[in-house]
Amino acid sequence: MRWIYKILSIVLLVYAVVAGLTIKIPFDLPVIHESIRNLFYHVSMWFTMIIIFLISFVYSLRYLKGFNLEYDRIAVTAAQVGLVFGMLGIFTGMLWANETWGAPWVRDPKLNGAAMSLLVYFAYLILRSSITDEEKRARISAVYNIFAFILMIIFLGILPRLWGDSLHPGQGGGPMTVAKLDSTLRIIFYPSIIGWILLAVWILELKIRVKRLNERLNSDEI
């Protein structure tokens, strides 16, 4: 039963790579051309990061409801896994931006918003490491984590739209707004997102199980 979502993840990702690289793109966008295929992989990283941070957020809320340290453990592990996907999103984006916009980092509200969001989550990990008392660390960081998620939504979802002028599609326009609506891209884009999210959940599950086991072994020694 617990293998089902893992197998689904493998199937979806194999499909996303094979179909995503071999399908014929029915249009040719200026500047972007074949690199439109990055939509399946680069954008999936961000969707995955947001969902994993959402898991972290939910478990921080649950922790504050009953002060169960297991929930705190899940929240921090999710934040760590989410950061990995966020970094992958940044690096893949820099490569793509260099080809499309001429520089790895350009003046764009979405880029800076993404960088700010990652910094907010890195600060969460630093905050945790600065508190030695387990209960105190869990409570303070759970409250911080709730703010971190809200800040990420503001940085990635609200501010770039308010800015009005972004190189990213969906905000200020650009050639990719046409592509976004195309159904040939969607049938690969959506399965790809789900596949990457499931893979991230798989990694998250493994990390939590290692931590749980480690915790038990340490408490047995005392």
Added chain:
Amino acid sequence: MIDENKMYVVVGVLLIILLGLFLYLITIDIKLRKIEKKYNRENKPKTRSTVVTGK
């Protein structure tokens, strides 16, 4: 596209990388499960909270 410019080679390479990584994850998962089982065997759990489960 797939025939004219040897795109299938890239697809093949990526598939090998991807499947290799999946295999690696599966191995870690199975190894972890063995350790969890061993832990549960050796530490006869008295309460439900002392059982280490893989989900």
